Amino acid sequence: MNPNLYDLPLNERIQLVEDLWDSIAAEQHALELTREQQIELDRRLDAYEVDRNPGRPAAEVIAEIRRRI
Numbered sequence: 001m002n003p004n005l006y007d008l009p010l011n012e013r014i015q016l017v018e019d020l021w022d023s024i025a026a027e028q029h030a031l032e033l034t035r036e037q038q039i040e041l042d043r044r045l046d047a048y049e050v051d052r053n054p055g056r057p058a059a060e061v062i063a064e065i066r067r068r069i
Contacts, residue, residue, distance in 0.1 A: 005013060033041070048054070 005016075008016070
């Protein structure tokens, strides 16, 4: 890690990371999917259109996983 970053206060480093992430999210359209990713997304969309099952909330799934381990 760049030693100069350690000179910044923690709250400024957190803000820097948030700003960086926001800049990445704003340009996510520039990220191209692989053929395999596109096939999988199409498969999932097709499955949703058949059964309209929205899945489960991530928090519920994570809690279940934690109970199992």
